[in-house]
Amino acid sequence: MSEDMKNVEDMGSWLDSAGDLNFKPGDIVDGTVVQVNRSEAFVDIGYKQEIPIPKKELAYPEPESAEEVVKVGDKIEVYIQSLGGENGGALSKIKADRMSVWKDIEAVKERGDTVQAKITQVVKGGLVAAVNGLRGFIPASQMDLHFVKDLSVYVDQVVEALPIEIDKHKQRLVLSRRQILEKERNEKQQEVFEKLEKGSTVKGVVKRLVDYGAFIDVGGVDGLAHISDLSWERVNHPSEVMKVGDEVEVLIKNIDPETKRISLSVKDTLPDPWVEKSEKYVEGQTLEGKIVKIAKFGAFMEIEPGFDGLIPMGELSDRRIENAEEVVQVGDVVKVKVMRIDKNRKRISLSINRAKRESDGSKRGQDEE
Numbered sequence: 001m002s003e004d005m006k007n008v009e010d011m012g013s014w015l016d017s018a019g020d021l022n023f024k025p026g027d028i029v030d031g032t033v034v035q036v037n038r039s040e041a042f043v044d045i046g047y048k049q050e051i052p053i054p055k056k057e058l059a060y061p062e063p064e065s066a067e068e069v070v071k072v073g074d075k076i077e078v079y080i081q082s083l084g085g086e087n088g089g090a091l092s093k094i095k096a097d098r099m100s101v102w103k104d105i106e107a108v109k110e111r112g113d114t115v116q117a118k119i120t121q122v123v124k125g126g127l128v129a130a131v132n133g134l135r136g137f138i139p140a141s142q143m144d145l146h147f148v149k150d151l152s153v154y155v156d157q158v159v160e161a162l163p164i165e166i167d168k169h170k171q172r173l174v175l176s177r178r179q180i181l182e183k184e185r186n187e188k189q190q191e192v193f194e195k196l197e198k199g200s201t202v203k204g205v206v207k208r209l210v211d212y213g214a215f216i217d218v219g220g221v222d223g224l225a226h227i228s229d230l231s232w233e234r235v236n237h238p239s240e241v242m243k244v245g246d247e248v249e250v251l252i253k254n255i256d257p258e259t260k261r262i263s264l265s266v267k268d269t270l271p272d273p274w275v276e277k278s279e280k281y282v283e284g285q286t287l288e289g290k291i292v293k294i295a296k297f298g299a300f301m302e303i304e305p306g307f308d309g310l311i312p313m314g315e316l317s318d319r320r321i322e323n324a325e326e327v328v329q330v331g332d333v334v335k336v337k338v339m340r341i342d343k344n345r346k347r348i349s350l351s352i353n354r355a356k357r358e359s360d361g362s363k364r365g366q367d368e369e
Helices: 003-022 093-111 180-195 272-278 354-369
Strands: 026-034 039-046 050-052 074-085 088-092 115-123 127-129 136-137 158-167 173-174 200-209 213-217 222-226 249-255 262-264 286-295 298-304 307-313 333-342 347-351
Touching: 003 039, 050 088, 074 093, 088 093, 093 136, 093 354, 115 136, 127 158, 127 173, 136 158, 173 180, 200 222, 222 249, 286 307, 307 333, 333 354, 347 354
Parallel strands: 136 173, 222 262, 307 347
Antiparallel strands: 026 039, 026 074, 039 050, 074 088, 115 127, 115 158, 127 136, 158 173, 200 213, 200 249, 213 222, 249 262, 286 298, 286 333, 298 307, 333 347
């Protein structure tokens, strides 16, 4: 047999052998890295020539250099995109990895487990994240417990996420971080609710101020202190008496485990100024003060700034009257006798009549002398 004929026979044998490998687009096959440079890696899959894989097909996100992903001698799985042509074909490590990863992700979702997701960019409606080479999407509503105006703060962060929607045919992977946070919050709430007791006093941190009150963190759970429970004085807005970040002492007014609501009071941990002021006075004492308000049932007299007493209608005059303005006007200075101090109802009852009778009696006694 001539040398030329032998070469032809050897080539035919090699081609038959290659044909036996039965390579076709869509297959995933084993390969060996034989050469690597910055832009690509050449891989031997047992085909008639080594086939280059560009760096964008080696890993996701695309690396700066192919050398960051593979080195000479590495055994890798590759996906055959096409065969033939000048380069011998087109291969993708990403797609091969993805085929395997999709199965893993589906198993993760089935078990209810989580994945580590690296946030790569902000897009309309949410964030793009890389998960083991797959491109995932986290809707804005699924990123945190509360609305986040600037999602860019998460870029380059690695977060724990839960796969909630998978469609490998459409290469669709939707993730949720919020569901994990909600679960953690619920577990924390359960733990805190078991420890908190109605009527107890605890320390908290002001988290958020709203027109109707303040949300205060008590051990990892937010409770609401209504604006009327922030101070003994009248408050128009919570910012008048506190700011976010303040540590405050609060009384647990009520706990509802079903609705996960906690009612708090700041003022009930503070001395009641009404009670403190009332300690200065005793029943039977004679006082002098200014009429500050007229009501249907009597008139209010200012005992001292911020501390008023009520003069009932029947104690304004010794004659029958239809309304308080028949005998007193706002601004009048009158002398009264303290009839009763009710600390439970926070009321002081005053009487002009009794002060007048006492004064008249005193004058008569002096005249008789």
